[in-house]
Amino acid sequence: MRRTTKRDLHIILYSIPLVFFLVFLAGCSSDDEEDMGNWEIRSVFDGKPRSSSAYFSIGNKGYTGTGYDGDDYRVDFWEYDMEGDYWVQKADFPGTARSAATAFAVDGKGYIGSGYDGVDELGDFYAYNPSGNTWTSIADFPERPRREALAFAANGYGYFGTGTDGDNDRKDFWRYDPASDTWTELFGFGGDKRRGATSFSIDGNVYMGTGVSNGVYLDDFWRFDPGSESWTKLLDLDEEDDYSIIRSNGVGFSIGSYGYIACGTASGSLTSVWEYDPAYDTWERKTGFEGTSRQSPVVFSNGARAFVGLGRSGNLYLDDLKEFFPWEEYDEDD
Template sequence: MIHLPFRFRSAKHAQPKSVASEVSLSSASAHNAKQQRVNWALALIGLGWSGLLIGCGGSSTVSTLGNWTVRSEFEGVARSGASSFVINNIAYMGTGLDNKSQLLQDFWAYDPAKNAWTQKANFGGAARSLGVGFAVGNKGYIGTGSDINSEKLKDFWEYDATANTWKKVADFGGSARTGALAFAINNKGYVGTGNDGNYLKDMWAFDPATNAWTKVASYGGAKREGGVAFVINNMAYAGTGNNNATAQKDWYVYDPATDVWTQKLDFTTDQAGIARSYGVGFAINGKGYVTLGTGTNSTTVWQYDPTTDLWATTGTFEGASRNYAIGFAIGNKGYVTTGSNGSARYDDLWDFDPTVEQVIE
C-alpha cells in the first residue's frame, strides 16, 4: 500500500460548530467551497506523489544529463596505454600494448564529422606504451613511455599532419618515465609527474619554436603516476593518479603566466570516488570531465566546474569499465576509446554529450 504524505480534512468537520461562530450561510458556503478546493488540490498533489512512488517501486530507470553514444570502432588493433592528440578537430592516436602483450607503432586519425578512421604513417620512434601526447598549433607530439624491453623512454617525436610525416625533436628534459601527464597551453606543451622507477612530480615545458625543454614549477601536490589533466581558459587542471599504491584525491590548477600551481578543494567524503589512476580527462564548454581508471565507482562520470571549484556526477560511462584508455574532446563532445580490463583490450569508441539526458534501465 502507498501511504500518501497528506491527511485530508473533510468539509463536514470544516463547518462552524456553533451559531455564534457562523456569520452567515453564504460565508459558510464560501468557506466550504474554499476548503473543497484545497482538498482537491491536496488530492492532486497526493496522486502525483503516489504516481512517483509507484514509478520508483516498479522501475529502476534513472535519468541524468550526460549521454554516451557508440561511434565507429577503432580500426586498428585493440590496445591499452596508447597516446593521442587533437589537431584541427581531428584526433590522432597510436602506439600502445595489444592483447598479446605486443607493443605497437601504428598510428590513426579519427574524423568525427565523417565518423571514420584513417591509418596514417607509423609513429616515428620505437613502439611503446604509456607515453604521452599533446598538440601545439598544427603539429602533434608523442614521447616518453616504455619499450619492448620495459626500458623507460624520454625521446620525443613531432607529427606533421599535412605531410603525414614524423621527425625527432629534442629529448624530454626530465628523466625517462611512464605514466606522465601532458597538456598544451598557447604555444607550449607541458609534461610531468609519472614514474622513472620512483614516483615523480617535476614538470617541463617544451617550446617548438626553439626545440627546447625548460623546467617549470613542479606539480603542486604529491608525486604520482597515471594522473589526468585538461585545459580550460588557458589554465591546466590536474589531479588523480597513484602515489605508492594510494589513489590520489587532491586537485590543482596551473597558471603558465605565473608558473604557479594552486591547490583547489580536496574531494570531500561523498566525492571520494573521484580518486583513481589511469583514468581519462577532457574539457567541454568550460567544464572538465573525469571517468574510468582504477578506483571505486570507476565508470561514474565526474564534472568539474572551475568557476565554483566543485564536482558533480553526470551519468555513467556506458561501455566496459577499463584502465589505460584514451580520452579527448572535439567540439562539444568528449570521446573515449581503447583501454584494458585485466587481459582484455578494447577497440570501441564512445562519444559523450553533457547536454543530452542519459536513461539507464
C-alpha cells in the first residue's frame, strides 16, 4: 500500500475548501436562476373580486369585465391605466351576465363573447369602442356556443376556438373579420380538444398550449403562423424532467421576445411562472406570482409590461393586481 505523504496531505487540505467553494457557487447559481423575476404591487381592482373575467389590452390600457364573484355573474366593465396605475369603470357589457367568456382586440377595439351564464353556454359577441365608451352587437359565433375558449388577434383578424360546449370539449378554430362582420372556419390544427388554454404572441407568431380535456391536463404546444394560418407542433410542455408547465386556466403574455405562462390550476391553484424562448423552443422557471395562488386571473400587457391579478383560489375571489419584471432579481420586500 502506498504511504500518504505530506504533499498528498497538502493537496487534500487545499482541495476541501475548493470543493466547498464550487458547491457554494453551484448553489448560488441555482438560487439566482430560480429567483430571477420580481413582482410589484399595483392598484387593487376597484370592482368586486371575481374570477373568469374576459380581458384584453389596447396600448397602455387594460380592459376587463364580466366574470363570477362567488354569488353573481357580472356585466360591469373596467379600464386599467398602466401608466397612471388606476381603474375607471366604463359602460356595462351589454350581453347576458356571464363568466368564462373570451376576448381579443383588433385595430383599437375590443371584442368579448361566448361564456356561461350559470345555465347555458353562450355564442353572442360584442365590440367595444374605447374612444366613445360604446358597445355594438356583432355577428354571433356560428358554431356550438361554448365557454373557456381561447381567443387572440393577428393581422387584423380575431381568432377563436377550443373550449367546451357543455357536452364536449372542442378543438375547432375560426377567424373573425371585423370589416365584414363574418366568421370563417379554419382547418389544420392537429392538437387535442381542450378548454382553459393559454396563448401569447411573439414577433407576429402566436404560441398556444396548456388546457384540460376529460380531466387530463394537456402537454402539447403549438405555433400559429397568421400569414399562412397554419399550425406547427413544438416540443411538449413536459419535454424536460424539471418542467412543470402543464395546467389549465392560467394566463399567457409576452414581454419583449419572450413568452410567459402564469398561475392556473393543476390539481390545485398555482403561482408558478414559466418563460418561453422561441429561438430554442425551451422554458425556464421564473419567480412565481407573489401572492395567493390562483386560477382564471386576468392579464394586461402592452408587450413591454405585464400585470396579473383577480381570479380565485378555491372559494376565495381575488381583486389584487401585480406587475411582473422578468429580468429583475426577486425582492421579498416589494
